[in-house]
Structures are given as structure tokens and as C-alpha cells.
Amino acid sequence: MRQDVPMPTTSHHPHEQVAAALRADILSGRLAPGEKLPGQRELGEKLGVAPNTVAQALRLLEEEGLVETAPRRRSRVLQPAAAMEVWLHEDGLFRPADSAGDGHTDLRRGDPGTDVPAVEALDLAPNAVLSVRQAVLLQAGAPWALQTLFTPEPLVVNSAEAVTVAPFAVGPLRREDSHTSSWGARPATAEECSLLKSKVGTAAFEIRRTGFTDERPTSYLLTVVRADRVTIRTRNAS
Structure with a gap:
């Protein structure tokens, strides 16, 4: 030094x-x-x-x-976390451009809980109990996003499943046929900074995705991404 x-x-x-x-x-x-x-x-x-x-x-x-x-x-x-690219796919889900180092750490695996924005997005009664899955997404062992999935129906989660793909690929959510998304940027909360191993006040992208089946909302996914580490790209623009 x-x-x-x-x-x-x-x-x-x-x-x-x-x-x-x-x-x-x-x-x-x-x-x-x-x-x-x-x-x-x-x-x-x-x-x-x-x-x-x-x-x-x-x-x-x-x-x-x-x-x-x-x-x-x-x-x-320690080695600082490297910058990375993440692709936003047509299904509204994120996948790293380089999938070789993919991983995740489960925090909750279908535990009961509630969340006001999720309840409103799913058009449920106030304080409705939801099934909650939450995980930190990793690339080469370093965290890049925090995902929290809320569903009205119980989730059966296999620990080997990738958070961003399943449970959308299996179980009751496999029939989702449309989705809506809203985006924003804000400072990460203290808890998010701790989970994402970022300094306090780090900027974060916040993406809220609601999935639908036959026009009925069936899932609500909140993704908080480290803006200092991740570049999000779509097929048309970055």
C-alpha cells in the first residue's frame, strides 16, 4: 500500500x-x-x-x-469480482452471456411469506400467503444478482435447478404464456449490499416481472442486479 x-x-x-x-x-x-x-x-x-x-x-x-x-x-x-454481461431473453429472464461459471446460493426454497407489491401484482387479497423462493445468483463464485420469486401456489424446488430457468421450466409455472416487466434504478439496500458483496450505496437495477397464464397472474419475480458489475443486453440494444 x-x-x-x-x-x-x-x-x-x-x-x-x-x-x-x-x-x-x-x-x-x-x-x-x-x-x-x-x-x-x-x-x-x-x-x-x-x-x-x-x-x-x-x-x-x-x-x-x-x-x-x-x-x-x-x-x-481477494480478487475483485469481474465485470460481466447478462442477456435479457424474450421470456423476461436473465442469463449470463458466459454460462460456464453459473451458480446460485439458495436463501429460501418455497418458504411461506408475503410481500405487498407481489400480492398486488398477483391480484390477491391483502396479506395473502405466498410461496417464496430467494437466491443469490453467482458467476465464477461472485454474486451479481438477488432474485426473489413469489407464487400463489406452493413451489417444489430441486436444489440443482437454476433459479432463472426453473421453476418456469417445470411444475405449475411451465404454462406461463405472457409476462410484463418494469425497470428501475436505485441504491441497493444495506441487506442487498451485504448479500451481493457490494459497498453500501452501490447502484442497482431493479426488474419486476409478472408472469401470466391465460391472462391470470401466476408469478412475481423481483431481480436486483449489481449495476457496478453487470451490463444487461437485449437482442436489439444494451
């Missing part, structure tokens, strides 16, 4: 300034993947802050997937 570069002053919080300085070094390559950082006390002395301030900064960077920390061990720099 270079010592002739002052810490950024865009934040009044010292730990965020420390995190910004370390983040800049990681993203620029001055701190290489696999490199171990100095201990918190030594790093604090170099940057002119207390060790607990360094510890707070490292927790932020760990949430963003930029460092790995462990008790009584020096923190290790």
Missing part, C-alpha cells in the same frame, strides 16, 4: 475513509489478490488511525468481497 496517497475525505467517518483508501489500492492492483495486509495495529499506525477503526474498515471491505478476515490472522486481499 502506497503511503504517499492521502486517505479520501469524501466521508466524515474515519473507518469509511480507511476503507476507501484500501479499496482504491485493491481495485487499482497496488494490493494484489492473495496479498496479506499488515496487522491492524501496524496498518493503523501507517494511516494515523486507531486499530479499531482499521477493524471497522476491514469489515466493510469483507462485506464487499474485497478482503478475507479471520481471528488472529492477517487479512488477505
Whole structure:
């Protein structure tokens, strides 16, 4: 880490300034993947802050997937998530242009729950209980989107199924014959940033998809995509 570069002053919080300085070094390559950082006390002395301030900064960077920390061990720099392209298909679903590193982490697998926008989109009574599937989508092990699927009918989920394809390919949703979508951009919530390993306030694309069968709404899919990592393309434009 270079010592002739002052810490950024865009934040009044010292730990965020420390995190910004370390983040800049990681993203620029001055701190290489696999490199171990100095201990918190030594790093604090170099940057002119207390060790607990360094510890707070490292927790932020760990949430963003930029460092790995462990008790009584020096923190290790991780490979930043690479930029990627995702295709929006005619069925309104997203698939990475390079499917070789596809993966997902299930958070909910057909658990009961409710959601006001989903209930309204599905034209159900207020507080209707829905079947909820939620997963973090991965590319080469790094998260790029959070998907939450709501359906009035129970979902039977096989852990090997790809979230963006099944359960649309099997079960009661396979008969969907149309859909509508709405798009927006906003800052990701704190919970979304934690799940997507992005820094707080990262911009996100939000896509809300309602699927229909015989003009009856049968599914509601919320997809939150990391805008700092993902370029979304269609067959006609990006």
C-alpha cells in the first residue's frame, strides 16, 4: 500500500475513509489478490488511525468481497469480482452471456411469506400467503444478482435447478404464456449490499416481472442486479 496517497475525505467517518483508501489500492492492483495486509495495529499506525477503526474498515471491505478476515490472522486481499454481461431473453429472464461459471446460493426454497407489491401484482387479497423462493445468483463464485420469486401456489424446488430457468421450466409455472416487466434504478439496500458483496450505496437495477397464464397472474419475480458489475443486453440494444 502506497503511503504517499492521502486517505479520501469524501466521508466524515474515519473507518469509511480507511476503507476507501484500501479499496482504491485493491481495485487499482497496488494490493494484489492473495496479498496479506499488515496487522491492524501496524496498518493503523501507517494511516494515523486507531486499530479499531482499521477493524471497522476491514469489515466493510469483507462485506464487499474485497478482503478475507479471520481471528488472529492477517487479512488477505481477494480478487475483485469481474465485470460481466447478462442477456435479457424474450421470456423476461436473465442469463449470463458466459454460462460456464453459473451458480446460485439458495436463501429460501418455497418458504411461506408475503410481500405487498407481489400480492398486488398477483391480484390477491391483502396479506395473502405466498410461496417464496430467494437466491443469490453467482458467476465464477461472485454474486451479481438477488432474485426473489413469489407464487400463489406452493413451489417444489430441486436444489440443482437454476433459479432463472426453473421453476418456469417445470411444475405449475411451465404454462406461463405472457409476462410484463418494469425497470428501475436505485441504491441497493444495506441487506442487498451485504448479500451481493457490494459497498453500501452501490447502484442497482431493479426488474419486476409478472408472469401470466391465460391472462391470470401466476408469478412475481423481483431481480436486483449489481449495476457496478453487470451490463444487461437485449437482442436489439444494451
